[in-house]
Amino acid sequence: MLNSEYVPIKMEEDLLLVRKCVRQLASSVGFGVLDMTRLMTAAVELGRNTLIHGKGGHMRAVIVVKDKAKGIRLDFEDAGPGIPDLDLALTDGYTSKDGMGLGLSGAKRLVNEFTVIPVTPRGVRIIAISWLDE
Amino acid sequence: MPEPLDQVLHLIFDEYQEQLLEKWVESQLHSDGFRSYLVQEDELREQCSSFVTLFVNCFSKKNHPDMTSDAWAPMAALLTDIAKRRTNQGFTPSETATFVFSLKRPLFHLIKEQSQADAKVTERLWEISLVLDTLGLFTTEVYLATREEVITRQREEMFELSCPVVQLWDGVLGLPIIGTLDSKRTQLVMESLLETLSSTQSEITIIDITGVPVVDTLTAQHLIRTVSAAQLMGARCIISGIRPQIAQTMVHLGVSLGDVVTKSTMAAAIKYAFEFQGLEVNPINK
Ligand SMILES: Nc1ncnc2c1ncn2[C@@H]1O[C@H](COP(=O)(O)OP(=O)(O)O)[C@@H](O)[C@H]1O
Numbered sequence: 371m372l373n374s375e376y377v378p379i380k381m382e383e384d385l386l387l388v389r390k391c392v393r394q395l396a397s398s399v400g401f402g403v404l405d406m407t408r409l410m411t412a413a414v415e416l417g418r419n420t421l422i423h424g425k426g427g428h429m430r431a432v433i434v435v436k437d438k439a440k441g442i443r444l445d446f447e448d449a450g451p452g453i454p455d456l457d458l459a460l461t462d463g464y465t466s467k468d469g470m471g472l473g474l475s476g477a478k479r480l481v482n483e484f485t486v487i488p489v490t491p492r493g494v495r496i497i498a499i500s501w502l503d504e
Numbered sequence: 505m506p507e508p509l510d511q512v513l514h515l516i517f518d519e520y521q522e523q524l525l526e527k528w529v530e531s532q533l534h535s536d537g538f539r540s541y542l543v544q545e546d547e548l549r550e551q552c553s554s555f556v557t558l559f560v561n562c563f564s565k566k567n568h569p570d571m572t573s574d575a576w577a578p579m580a581a582l583l584t585d586i587a588k589r590r591t592n593q594g595f596t597p598s599e600t601a602t603f604v605f606s607l608k609r610p611l612f613h614l615i616k617e618q619s620q621a622d623a624k625v626t627e628r629l630w631e632i633s634l635v636l637d638t639l640g641l642f643t644t645e646v647y648l649a650t651r652e653e654v655i656t657r658q659r660e661e662m663f664e665l666s667c668p669v670v671q672l673w674d675g676v677l678g679l680p681i682i683g684t685l686d687s688k689r690t691q692l693v694m695e696s697l698l699e700t701l702s703s704t705q706s707e708i709t710i711i712d713i714t715g716v717p718v719v720d721t722l723t724a725q726h727l728i729r730t731v732s733a734a735q736l737m738g739a740r741c742i743i744s745g746i747r748p749q750i751a752q753t754m755v756h757l758g759v760s761l762g763d764v765v766t767k768s769t770m771a772a773a774i775k776y777a778f779e780f781q782g783l784e785v786n787p788i789n790k
């Protein structure tokens with residue numbers, strides 16, 4: 371079985387694929403309905419940021435194993451303007467457009483590990499991991 | 505000229521298969537526009553190796569590639585697998601087809617080296633074939649883009665059909681939302697809701713989101729917008745069908761739906777609406 375999925379994010383419809391792909395991986399790993407919903411929601415938020423703020427990019431989703439724990443790692447990357455002030459971007463309610471400003475901070479709360487890495491020369495990469503608790 | 509060329513091909517297949525494979529893999533890895541992050545090198549190498557082996561095998565049995573024949577069946581299976589994988593990995597149709605076409609350059613090169621054919625003629629033939637490949641690939645891309653447009657249009661039409669506003673009772677409208685509440689759809693939902701509100705003079709709207717898979721911040725924004733529009737027309741809104749996992753996720757996300765009345769099920773919402781209208785449902789006394 372191929373444990374890694376690649377989803378290009380270029381238009382609104384692609385977010386449906388993001389959600390579907392995360393759902394599939396999460397259920398194959400054994401996530402319950404609550405954890406699955408949390409991860410799908412985080413994925414849609416990050417994917418929409420990739421689309422809207424990052425001007426398009428892609429998501430890679432993989433099943434990860436550490437010691438005996440299983441989880442899912444979502445890796446979003448775009449070549450947009452990047453996030454100049456991460457603290458500000460992670461502030462609840464901050465938006466540079468007309469969003470709710472809760473996507474980034476909310477996604478961070480919905481997963482176990484959350485890393486934002488600037489991409490050179492432009493863009494951001496966001497890695498979010500959710501572990502399945504046994 | 506066919507005989508000597510066949511001999512050259514056999515020579516290449518017998519003696520230079522390794523070299524052909526190596527050159528092919530290298531040329532793909534280093535070609536312009538090859539998106540190395542889409543596929544791992546060992547996967548590519550394995551696909552190329554299987555392809556060359558099968559190509560030599562099938563081609564020796566039957567020169568004409570009839571993909572439905574037994575002779576070419578293994579090749580058809582391999583290409584099906586590769587094409588499916590590449591679709592999922594995010595390659596474009598052209599990039600996928602280029603996998604096969606790109607074998608031509610190293611193969612032609614070997615043929616040129618091993619045969620006495622006129623170098624200028626073979627070079628020219630190569631160039632012409634490259635032009636035709638590019639044109640052929642272009643038509644495939646256009647074909648697929650057109651199909652995608654058709655699919656998108658059909659999807660939109662389906663959307664329109666799937667946002668019915670139903671009258672549940674005198675003065676009570678129901679708006680079951682199934683699927684994703686994106687911007688386009690919110691627009692449609694809002695228009696038909698406002699129209700029905702005014703034509704039926706209804707005072708209560710129940711928006712049911714049992715069929716919405718996730719409520720992210722944009723969905724929440726759209727819901728709030730729809731509710732405010734209905735309130736501006738003097739109608740009261742109830743949101744029903746917020747499943748427990750959705751409610752919990754919304755809390756962590758930090759979104760709230762404002763002061764809208766929410767009910768866990770459509771039935772509870774209908775009951776609330778009746779109470780609001782001063783109605784009560786009782787069994788018939790026989
Ligand atoms: N991929 C990205 N590229 C550039 N900026 C981003 C990206 N993701 C988030 N941001 C910035 O962080 C802000 C907060 O993001 P978010 O919490 O999702 O709110 P919203 O998307 O509603 O604006 C955005 O308004 C934007 O300025």
Ligand SMILES: [Mg+2]
Nearest residue numbers: 419469473474
């Ligand atoms: Mg956002």
